[in-house]
Amino acid sequence: MEINEIMINSSFILICTAMVMLMTPAVGIFYGGLVRKKNLISMLMLSFISFALVTVQWIFFGYSLAFGPDIAGFIGGLDYAFLNGVGMDGEPIPDLLFMVFQLVFAAITLAIITSAVAERVKLSAFIIFGLLWTTLIYDPLAHWMWGGGWASQIGALDFAGGIVVHIGAGFGALALALAVGSRFGYGDHNMEPHNIPLTLLGGALLWFGWFGFNAGSALAVNEVAINAFIVTNVSAACGALSWLAAAWIKGKPSSMGMISGAIAGLGAITPAAGFVGPMAAVCIGIVAGLVCYGAMLLRLKKDWDESLDAWAIHGVGGLWGTIALGIFAIPAIGGVAGIFSGNFGLIQVQIIAAVAAVVYAFAGTFVLAKIVDSFIGLRVSEDEEYVGLDIAQHGETIYP
Amino acid sequence: MKKVEAIIRPERLDKVSEALLGNGFHAMTVTEVRGRGKQKGIALQFRGKEIMVDMIPKVKIEIVLEDELVDKVIDIIRTNAQTGKNGDGKVFVYDIEKSIGVRAE
Numbered sequence: 439m440e441i442n443e444i445m446i447n448s449s450f451i452l453i454c455t456a457m458v459m460l461m462t463p464a465v466g467i468f469y470g471g472l473v474r475k476k477n478l479i480s481m482l483m484l485s486f487i488s489f490a491l492v493t494v495q496w497i498f499f500g501y502s503l504a505f506g507p508d509i510a511g512f513i514g515g516l517d518y519a520f521l522n523g524v525g526m527d528g529e530p531i532p533d534l535l536f537m538v539f540q541l542v543f544a545a546i547t548l549a550i551i552t553s554a555v556a557e558r559v560k561l562s563a564f565i566i567f568g569l570l571w572t573t574l575i576y577d578p579l580a581h582w583m584w585g586g587g588w589a590s591q592i593g594a595l596d597f598a599g600g601i602v603v604h605i606g607a608g609f610g611a612l613a614l615a616l617a618v619g620s621r622f623g624y625g626d627h628n629m630e631p632h633n634i635p636l637t638l639l640g641g642a643l644l645w646f647g648w649f650g651f652n653a654g655s656a657l658a659v660n661e662v663a664i665n666a667f668i669v670t671n672v673s674a675a676c677g678a679l680s681w682l683a684a685a686w687i688k689g690k691p692s693s694m695g696m697i698s699g700a701i702a703g704l705g706a707i708t709p710a711a712g713f714v715g716p717m718a719a720v721c722i723g724i725v726a727g728l729v730c731y732g733a734m735l736l737r738l739k740k741d742w743d744e745s746l747d748a749w750a751i752h753g754v755g756g757l758w759g760t761i762a763l764g765i766f767a768i769p770a771i772g773g774v775a776g777i778f779s780g781n782f783g784l785i786q787v788q789i790i791a792a793v794a795a796v797v798y799a800f801a802g803t804f805v806l807a808k809i810v811d812s813f814i815g816l817r818v819s820e821d822e823e824y825v826g827l828d829i830a831q832h833g834e835t836i837y838p
Numbered sequence: 839m840k841k842v843e844a845i846i847r848p849e850r851l852d853k854v855s856e857a858l859l860g861n862g863f864h865a866m867t868v869t870e871v872r873g874r875g876k877q878k879g880i881a882l883q884f885r886g887k888e889i890m891v892d893m894i895p896k897v898k899i900e901i902v903l904e905d906e907l908v909d910k911v912i913d914i915i916r917t918n919a920q921t922g923k924n925g926d927g928k929v930f931v932y933d934i935e936k937s938i939g940v941r942a943e
Contacts, residue, residue: 829882
């Protein structure tokens with residue numbers, strides 16, 4: 439085989455794909471530490487199941503719905519169903535590699551949503567919900583932004599998934615949590631995280647995988663990838679520090695706050711990673727830590743049991759980053775200009791795309807959850823919830 | 839002198855502990871335990887067949903105090919540990935012969 443530019447890019451994207459794959463079980467590890475110990479296996483399982491489920495959905499028809507020929511700006515056609523015609527052609531990487539790189543994005547998005555149903559979802563219902571959600575919510579969002587749909591036609595940008603992944607999963611999670619209802623005893627019983635080091639380990643793996651997520655979204659070994667890698671790290675670090683500071687003022691500088699802030703920073707830089715420089719990333723990260731922390735306080739005040747804060751961290755972080763792209767983009771990095779470069783047009787389309795995604799993800803997920811709930815029931819029984827999903831759903835426990 | 843030993847739901851421990859503290863009962867020993875009561879555990883349906891989950895996690899609180907305070911402590915524990923469902927637990931009261939502080943000369 440000839441070593442040409444496409445193969446050099448491919449070697450990079452193969453590694454990035456593997457890194458992003460690791461993020462999906464990392465979500466499970468992150469979430470697993472945050473729940474009570476009777477639900478640890480369940481949380482890990484939901485992430486692994488998300489990966490397996492979306493893998494199959496994506497190669498059968500998901501990829502085609504997202505990246506097939508445009509139908510009315512809303513969805514892709516089924517021309518690439520069963521990977522028909524998806525092969526080694528394509529630049530800057532082969533189509534088949536692009537397909538699998540996108541697959542790992544779709545998988546982690548579903549894993550993030552499991553926050554909303556932590557400690558109470560029936561596995562069978564989640565599998566059905568997950569299949570429908572990926573097909574009806576994720577695939578259209580991916581088509582809008584990346585597959586030639588209406589949002590990309592009006593010039594809206596999403597470098598690595600601020601809208602598609604983080605707004606989709608975050609606002610979907612909020613809707614799902616409201617549809618499924620709070621955990622039994624929420625607000626009354628002690629539901630403190632049972633293993634914070636496990637959550638920090640999950641957070642570390644997410645931070646690591648995010649380099650593949652964002653740098654890989656350049657789809658080539660080039661200056662954009664290098665910039666994306668650096669701004670990703672800068673934003674995560676600033677998010678970690680700003681959330682920590684905000685939490686410190688109100689109480690103790692908890693490790694949970696620090697890692698939550700890092701992920702808020704990572705989610706916020708995601709849409710903008712290919713368009714902004716390191717100093718803009720400092721601003722994006724700091725604001726993400728503060729705004730997402732505020733969103734979490736609001737959620738607690740409202741008594742929404744969006745249990746593990748996918749909404750506050752991913753949803754609100756992704757929303758802020760999508761808007762921040764319209765503020766901080768500079769032509770020297772990604773070829774587009776935001777407000778600071780004198781262009782007031784970009785932020786308008788960014789807001790339109792973001793708001794549309796928020797509404798579609800929230801309303802669509804809510805309706806879908808209600809439908810699945812009315813047919814087979816999304817929740818386990820109260821007794822099963824009490825005993826814990828590890829035993830009730832899987833017949834396993836973490837301790838003998 | 840008596841010992842009050844209460845086996846309650848773990849998720850109620852914070853509430854009970856706060857209420858005891860609020861009423862001036864500071865000293866207590868807490869142990870994580872597992873067990874089953876009259877209902878023999880919890881019966882779950884799994885694919886049409888029944889599985890029994892016995893050995894449910896609970897916590898055991900032990901408090902040693904003067905005789906006249908026993909009823910008040912039992913009342914505080916019951917009020918704050920109760921959910922009205924099976925598995926709320928049990929309170930036992932024992933006679934204590936002696937109580938000696940380790941530090942005291």
